[in-house]
Amino acid sequence: MIDVLANAATALQQARHIVVFSGAGISAESGIPTFRDQLTGLWARHDPQLLETAKAFRKNPALVWGWYLWRRQQVLQAQPNAAHRAIVRLADSGRQVTVITQNIDDLHERAGSQGVVHLHGSLMTPKCFACHRAAALNSVEQSISEEGAVVEPPRCSHCNGRLRPGVVWFGEDLPTEAWKAAVQAARHCDVMLSIGTSGVVMPAASLPDLALAAGAFVIHINPIDVCMDEPKEMMLIGDAGHVLPALLERALAI
Ligand code: BJW
């Protein structure tokens, strides 16, 4: 670990453009559950097929809307953690830092990161299921929701369709501009920090491959080994809230 940390610190020190590619694990220490962790992940207790697909929404919109209201409430009550904050210090050090997240929370933004690219949408931007128009958050029912609550979704002010969360479910395309920006950044970075993702969901999971193919270093931070064993990959085992600040301290004394 010490050698890998030293090598990762050197790569970071020499980088001009750094991409931070984050997944659910970066928000775990803020109290937001991941998806696939076996004991604590959302999908250990909830069937994603019943809650996180367009088919599920068509079948039971109130169950799905209630589920996302509850998750939004969890996020609103959470605070950015040491890893989110460390990324802001990294950007403040004068390097070009592009934050690409799979997460639908706003913890990067609340820590102070700017221009965050959301590949899987956001809990904060509902849209119409029928006409796809974005709906302002203040037009959306703000009621506090319990886990398992069933809440009828509000209606679109244009077409009276049901509002749905502005997130990307399986089988749906990623937002075009976000995906283009992510590919562009992955192809032009010197280092990608891939933090807290299991790397199984496509096409997001292909971004580290793109960065490696373009000659960048990819530094993974995760309590479990997610390395693909490519020559320019490095694996830092541990929680993001500990490992990332330690890495930045070593690389940049920040
Ligand atoms: C820590 C930590 C700590 C814990 N510190 N780390 C075959 C090939 C290519 C594609 C496909 C394919 N078969 C099917 C597909 C398509 C599909 C896909 O990829 N499926 C695979 C699962 C097989 N992809 C799609 O459908 C995507 N769209 C698409 O491809 O469009 C084109 C198309 C159209 C039509 C048909 C087919 C294709 C869309 C994907 C949308 C993903 N949506 C979700 C839900 C979002 C809304 C919501 O939150 O409810 O996005 S699924 C879920 O997974 C969520 C996440 O963003 C995403 C990734 O999860 P993530 O972040 O990696 O979390 P976990 O839980 O998996 O991992 C957490 C990690 O953190 C773990 O490693 C922990 O160890 C670690 N950790 N504590 C650091 N303290």
Ligand code: ZN
């Ligand atoms: Zn509408």
